Amino acid sequence: KAGVTQTPRYLIKTRGQQVTLSCSPISGHRSVSWYQQTPGQGLQFLFEYFSETQRNKGNFPGRFSGRQFSNSRSEMNVSTLELGDSALYLCASSILAGVNTGELFFGEGSRLTVL
Amino acid sequence: KQEVTQIPAALSVPEGENLVLNCSFTDSAIYNLQWFRQDPGKGLTSLLLIQSSQREQTSGRLNASLDKSSGRSTLYIAASQPGDSATYLCAVTDQAGTALIFGKGTTLSVSS
Numbered sequence: 001k002a003g004v005t006q007t008p009r010y011l012i013k014t015r016g017q018q019v020t021l022s023c024s025p026i027s028g029h030r031s032v033s034w035y036q037q038t039p040g041q042g043l044q045f046l047f048e049y050f051s052e053t054q055r056n057k058g059n060f061p062g063r064f065s066g067r068q069f070s071n072s073r074s075e076m077n078v079s080t081l082e083l084g085d086s087a088l089y090l091c092a093s094s095i096l097a098g099v100n101t102g103e104l105f106f107g108e109g110s111r112l113t114v115l
Numbered sequence: 116k117q118e119v120t121q122i123p124a125a126l127s128v129p130e131g132e133n134l135v136l137n138c139s140f141t142d143s144a145i146y147n148l149q150w151f152r153q154d155p156g157k158g159l160t161s162l163l164l165i166q167s168s169q170r171e172q173t174s175g176r177l178n179a180s181l182d183k184s185s186g187r188s189t190l191y192i193a194a195s196q197p198g199d200s201a202t203y204l205c206a207v208t209d210q211a212g213t214a215l216i217f218g219k220g221t222t223l224s225v226s227s
Contacts, residue, residue, distance in 0.1 A: 004158075006158075033214070033215075035215075042217055042218070042219045042220070043204070043206075043215075043217040044217075045214035045215065045216075048214070056214060058214060088156075090158055090159065092159075103149070103161050103164050104149070104161065104215065105161065106151075106158040106159040106160070106161075107158050108157055108158040109157070109158050111156070
């Protein structure tokens with residue numbers, strides 16, 4: 001059974017550009033959550049999607065957005081990149097909506113470097 | 116606001132030693148608690164999930180306990196091995212199930 005797949009694994013952008021990251025959940029999982037991991041702040045929740053609808057959103061500026069497609073794949077977009085957006089972006093999937101419904105399975109992450 | 120603290124931040128032990136990692140949280144109204152492992156530059160691997168109604172969970176050499184009233188959880192690793200070297204993260208979910216709230220992790224190094 002394939003795990004959570006995130007692409008690209010590594011990317012380098014410059015300030016002001018935008019970036020799109022992709023996440024394919026485990027087959028049959030309908031919930032996708034996104035987290036940002038930095039050395040200073042640790043892991044922070046960005047948003048969760050279930051059945052193409054955003055259920056929850058963390059405390060991030062509007063430059064961070066996402067969407068989910070009918071096949072449960074999800075994308076997140078960061079516009080007008082800042083140096084502080086350099087981080088490992090992790091995607092997690094679960095069968096049901098809400099992080100309290102069971103185990104989360106994480107992908108390997110997309111490491112974004114902003115120069 | 117829920118806060119999760121993990122102490123110590125780093126731990127070095129010789130192979131074969133039993134060890135305990137600690138996790139504390141400020142709001143006892145949690146729905147569940149999960150322990151994860153993260154290898155350098157990698158994603159997270161779920162180790163154990165404890166529902167709020169449970170006291171502990173076991174998987175192989177790992178045992179996690181939960182004491183909601185005191186806001187604490189421990190991860191016990193028996194007979195540590197070099198392959199156990201990684202960062203261990205604990206995370207709690209609030210009862211609304213909005214998000215996982217993570218601690219900063221404990222980086223474990225097991226020497227052979």
